[in-house]
Amino acid sequence: MKIGYDAKRIFHNTTGLGNYGRDIVRILTGHPAISHLFLFNPKASSLSKKVELGKATIVYPAGWFWKNFTTLWRLFGESKQLSGKGVDIFHGLSGELPMGLPHKKVASVVTIHDLIFLSHPHYYNFFDRIIYRLKFQHAVNHADRVIAISEQTKKDIIKYLRTDADKITVIYQGCNEVYQKEYTTQEKQEVRKKFNLPEKFILNVGTLQERKNALSVVRAIKDTKYHLVLVGQEKAYAKKIKKYIRDNHMEHQVSFIKNISSEELATVYQCATVFCYPSICEGFGIPIIEALYSKLPVITTKNGCFPEAAGPDSIFVDPMDTKEIKTALEDLFSHPVKRAEMAKKGFVYVQRFSDANVAQNLVNLYKNLT
Template identity: 30%
Template sequence: MKINYFFRHPKVGHSIHRVFRTLIGEVNKSVDTIIYEVPSPGSMPSSVIRNVWYTYKKRDKDVIHHVTGHIHDVLLALIGVKTVLTVHDLVFLDNVKNPFKRLYKWLFWLYFPIKIADVVVCISNQTKQNISGKIKTDKLTVIHNAIDPIFIPEEKFFNKDMPVILHIGTGWNKNLGRTIEALSGISCHLRIIGKLKESQIALLGKYDIDYSNQSNLTDEGIKDEYKNCDIVNFPSMYEGFGMPVIEGQKTGRVVITSNIEPLVEVADGAAVMVDPTDVDSIREAYENVISNEVYRLDLIAKGFKNAERFSVENIAKQYIELYKTLE
């Protein structure tokens, strides 16, 4: 068996490649694999044609082709060969207001790719339900993302007087604004990973938040951020999965996240669940975690157990069993 993996151009982002690199490393122990990255980072017709042509040249009737990472349209080059498509989320469709762009993306990023693929893997039940609400198909299956083995339990004395609260991401969905407001008056240090906007910097000043900021970290750098923090903060408004939840749990940190899917599915009762639209709900979570040691330790213990579901060995086994059905 041989698997060809197709990823978007690195300039578009490394997050999906990072998640799958862990998986591919494990799959490669028993299956031959090759990784391809499409040559164009753009989404204009000329870029799409270039990427589709590149993919077409790599097709092989004796190989399973696995496409992931918001380049679903390259499946147009894989008609007639064995193909797996992994869909991480539908943010590319759900956030589009222009009806013409929305129709284009529905056709070429969702409808045709799903019709062409032999199997469509969803990384959460939420993604599966979202797709099912838009297209009738029996090709959908759920396989979660795997956690990188570099994340290991790291003991740390909890700093109750000045806890370090790690916030991952500064995009619209990461809810940094409400986080800042909720932390007003709470003695802590907010560690923010991601490029800050001027409006966010202004808000940090307005609420007098003690903070530091870093972006473009290596994998080891990200690991160290989890190791050095006391609380992982992830009250997101929208996610396809939510890796920081299980990365925090595997490291041995208490996690605060949103009571929305798929975060409820991923956390599985091993995190503090908050209403991401309610500043008071988020604030109450911080106060409870900081003041209640028994509550905090119980969540950490549950988090360790929950993270086992996402081990790379477990997830790779599920993918290999899936590939075998296409041989």
């Protein structure tokens, strides 16, 4: 099979959506059912070196007009450039599909990661909500199959986009292979030294924005001896966190890390004691998967997609209840045997999100369309 991908996020997004696309290319490049991948990329990017191109060709806009109006190219030009490539399926990896695919007789798939702009609209401005709604609605209406990355997202697609449940397939995503390997004691020591990490600490990974709710963890460790390490790019919400830290003289308790490589982050995971992720809403929550692969006990949100990602042996809390979060942290720090048992069971659970399972589920869906 030859698969075309709307690859903008693969080459121009360093976090969640980009990681999803890069992982799909990586795990499908070696699959025997895949003969070639065409990655439709609006313009060159330094991230190209992170993409495994063994069976892949990057397709750029052809012609002066499309090169200068890449947004329009993604809407109309991508489908025009399918001709002659023998593409069997076109897959929109981030909620979008180009116009004109049916005329090219190419089957189409779209992945919907989340509909937070509809379920929690206050996190988005009005115009972004309108644009996202139009793009996503067009994609699910015209796709032959819709992939939801969690059962929660599937429910949201049915509720907000009025999509037939039979058209939607849940295919969980995995995580980068760097989180699936074990790092040496020396590598951990080097990372501890570089980022000045204490012997024991709580880890939280994700962009510092309101819906990720890292401030609840900071509030939970107030008047304790626990140390928190926050890893992620900083939005305006980070100022709110830092103000709380200053006002409560907690500078010695909280470390901030950003612009860290994937390998270093994977090592930081393996240095941590507990992973605490009381996010308010997600499509799935990849940092949870990364933590489970790193053999960390997980504390996360009790509702939404989080139980799907974290499994039955994690601890679930009300993300806004700092006392409940504090109690969960105290429980794990006081009981190392419990931490070890949770980590062991979590590692068994996370194998369902392995590269092999993700690849086979995608290939099975593709085969059903050809």
